[in-house]
Amino acid sequence: MALIDEVKQVCDRLAPQGWRDLLLQHGLDITATDLQQELVKELPTIDRNLPGFTDFAVNGIRGIEPGSPARSLLYHALASSAVHPTSGAATNTEVYPTLAELDVIENYIYSLANRSLADFPNAVIAVFAYQYRIAARSPHGIHADMAFSRTGVARVGTEVANYSAARRSFWVESKNDHDRLAVMPARYAAFLAVERRPSTDDAILEEQPSDRTRRFLFPVHKLFPGDECLRDVNITLEFLEYHRNEKLQRVHTHGGIPVLSGFDINKPPFVRDSRNSSDLVQLQSVNASVLLVPQPTPQLVHTVTQRNSITNREEIVRFRVPPENFNNRFWTSYQIAANGRGREAPEYVNMRHLVETSATGEQKLVDLNQAIASEDEFLRVLAEGNYEAAHFSDNSCDGCISVRVNGLSEIAVRSAYSLVTAPDFFPLADQIAIEHWADNFLPTLRDQFSQGGPSPLSEGRQPPNPDLPLPDSETKAFQRNETAIAAIVGTAPRTTNSPVASQLNSLVSFLPDAASNVFAPGWDVSLGQDSQGNFYAAYGLGSPFPEDAKLCAALNSYWPAVAPDAARTFGILSAPTALPLLDDELGYHLQHPRVKAGEVQSQLGWDGEYGPFFEDFDGLFVNFANKDRSDYISNALAGQIRVSELAQVDSAEIIRRMEALRFCIRVLPPNDTVSTTQLLLVSAEIADWSSRGDRAQPTLQGFGYLYVFATVQGSEQITHDVRRKRIRVRNRFTCQITQNTLCWQQDDGEFRCEVNEPI
Structure with missing residues (x-):
């Protein structure tokens, strides 16, 4: 079947679901008799004021622009997570394109470029993980576009993958049970690519100072089966994987x-590897692309x-x-x-x-x-x-994804590095977004984080595990000089326009900007070492990974966009809470005052533990989890590790919570920093102060938080429950917070209110 006929099938299925009416507002009729001509004609008006189209490339003027997905209106509409055919469509999977249908449109876009192999001198075949992204997350930041990396990050889980069509990405919660973690695949495809040092026109997400001296692979043409990919050649693709x-x-x-x-x-x-075990990963074909799918356990x-x-x-x-x-x-x-x-x-x-x-x-x-x-x-x-x-x-591992391209067998093939790693408990937050906040608003990183920080893997410049072989031989898959393999690159935006208004982000990424870089060792990957130097490797993470996850979480959200902050769960003062989780996210113990008052039900938190609370025990104490007895392996065996409490917390909400925390710590005595404070955050809730009768003053209005802190004294005591400890309270501080105002009270004294001055 010709590609245009496959495209027509996609359009015919989606047209009555609201897509025809939506695209007609731009002058594009996807039910036109001559669909091929309709797709390549210049459109008289493209309404970029419509929701989801504000970040469509300003020089995009056609339904399909040969060789350019970002300038193809049809592809942008179907692939952008910000575009929806009708209001309320997000709840109906059937009204959205499947990944296979998006792949068809991609192939057609590249087919119309009508290129031959001779048009790509010195090209190699390279496997890339890739996504179409809103402008704010594209490599150049100017308009919505493709993002490519030679590293993909899939994630383990306990249920089969759950594709969220409205998001155009997979979702971390199981479709049938939100308390179960769905595996998160990564998508790859083969491209003709050129290897060179970057020019000033090349798009590299968060380019590093040394990048001008490095060699990067830049994709130039997608490969897909058949005779429409390149002139005078008929090709077939076979993807292969090796993981260990x-x-x-x-x-x-x-x-x-x-x-x-x-x-x-x-x-x-x-x-365990792909040659002696079949329970780590599987490859799942999606037309010309492929999914690397971790196997659920x-x-x-x-x-x-x-x-x-x-x-x-x-x-x-x-x-x-x-x-x-x-x-x-x-x-x-x-x-x-x-x-x-x-x-x-x-x-x-x-x-x-x-x-x-x-x-x-x-x-x-x-x-x-x-x-x-x-x-x-x-x-x-x-x-x-x-x-x-x-x-x-556990099923964490690393490996490579390669491809055989029959018809282009004389061209060298470069594999992608594949990580299968721990769940991302904040799927809507990316390391890079938190890093931007830290760079723009923190005096120093250590002002907020006593340990760790929001460094994304995409900024790392280490080679992949050099011991990994190719799937079909003992030849090593990677070379030591492939230090840019975790970088995210794009195509040049072909315009000097300023960045356009961005869109609401709901896409979940499997590219390295949503993963953590390495410190000691990391959340998604570790820094390996041998006699020849350092490299990325999965084996440096905890055995099993929840053992490491507990320590990362307890130490002030070591990786703040993937690792929840459990410092206050364990009453840690040496690495104070940096990213406040709410009481219902950390869990309500049976003895929690709100549980005893009948206001909430007792429930475990995201990690199978209960959060801290105030208790009367011959005076006022803080009751918290015993870090020595807490065992995330025991909790995982009991099925108590969940993501549902945190899945909807995005980057903006994380930043709001951290800014509220900074406001409090700056004002409360002794006016120190988040990373050094001896104030223990005991309770944290979201509050709408416009409707609360307990607000300190009538001018306290709108959305905000209720944070309650304690200073403590004496030594920790074991309770009758060996999994809990308590410590005596010296003073209690109640904080009612909005973006601009903080009203605070020491013990039962009078409230004092402060205005949030820019730092």
Whole structure:
């Protein structure tokens, strides 16, 4: 079937769903008898005042502009997450194009360029992860456009992928159960690309100072099957993948922990890859593009077994915990120290689940967090070690995606780097948006974040894991000089116009600007190391990843656009809350005052824990989770790790909460900074002060927050529940906040009001 006929099928299906009427307002009739002519004619008027079209390229004048998706009105309408055919359409998947239909339109756009291979001298075939984005998120920021990266970031989950057609992207909540995490695929396609140093006209998202000396791959023409892609050639495509999870193996080979007798660390589950395991990822064809789809698991983590060669029994894979020394513990996690900047093994390993083996070989998993009542005994057992702790596996991995292009076999192929990593708990927030706020409004990054920060992976300039082979050979997939592989590039905007008004962002990204860069080690990827230098690798993350996630979350939202901030859940004062989560997001304990008053129901928070609260216990105390007993692996096994509480929190809301926090900390005594304050945020709620009877003064109007802080004294005490602690309150500070006004009260004193002055 000719491509124009496929395009006609797409238009015929969508026309009665509101798309014909919408596009007729621009003078484009997608039901025209001669659709091919209709699509390439110059349109008399394009109404850029219509919702979703304000960021359509100003030099776009046709339904289809040959070779340019961004200047093709039909493609912009169907692919932009800001365009909807009718009001209320977002709830009806059927009225939107599928990914396969968008792929058809892309192929047709490139087919009309009528190019031959000779038009692309020195081209290579390269695999890119790519998305069509609103202007504010495009590589050049001028109009809506394609964004390309040679790195894609897919995410693990417990349910099959959930495509949200209105968003034109996948969504993190399961379609059938919002408390379950859907896997998040990444989309790739093959392009002819040119490798060169960038010019001043090239679009690189957040270009780095050293980029002018680096070599980048820039896509110039999409490849798709058939004889309409390039003149005088008929091509076919076959995508291939290789992915590897080797964290358990590296705990032993590079982490210094001896292997228990009878286990073979060169076999699954110690090392799992595409050649010995089919449960990590799958490739799913989408016409000429492909989805890399992580395989869902019933729980985010699970125990794994191997037949022991000595006992000849299938046994839980486990390790003997070494005794504590000066550098192998972080709280109650086993820590593998790095040797230099990079890592050669997971930084943290869960060690709180004992494997009991009976004389008959029966095995039982014992959660030490619950099994040992005495806090002193619990900490002593963990410190002394010498017990067998379960290894846990997850489906995080890294790898490559390559392609065979029959018909162009003489051209070199460059693979894409593929990360399959932890869930993104803020799918509508990107690292780069928080970084812009920090750059523009913070005196220094450390003024807000005592640790970590909003550095996106797209700004990183490290090569990918050099040990990864190509899918169909032992040849290495990547070279050490491919240091721009995580960058996001675009096509030149072909206009010098100023950026246009942007659109509401609802697209969920699988490109590296929505992922975290590496510190120690990261949330999405770690910095690996060998004798030749550093590189990106998945194996430096926690084993399993929730072990690392707990520590990132507890340390003031180490990665603020993917990692929730659980510092106040655990009463952490050494790394104070930087990104306030609300009480209902952190969870209401049964003894929470609002639960006891019947105002709310008790519920676990996003991480399976309960947030802090004030309690009367021979005086006023703050009750909070015990960081030593909290175990995200236990919570994941119980299905208590959820994203539904946080999924709708976007970048703007994160920034509003942080600005409100900064306002409070600046005004409350002793007027210090967010990162150094000794004020413990105990309660945080959204408030509409226009309708609340408890507001401090009538002029307090509109949307805002209610934050309640405490200063504390004395030492932490264990409660009757070993998972909770309490500490005595010295003073309580109640803050009623709007964008411009803060009214605050110390204990039960008078409210004082302050106006928010620009910093």
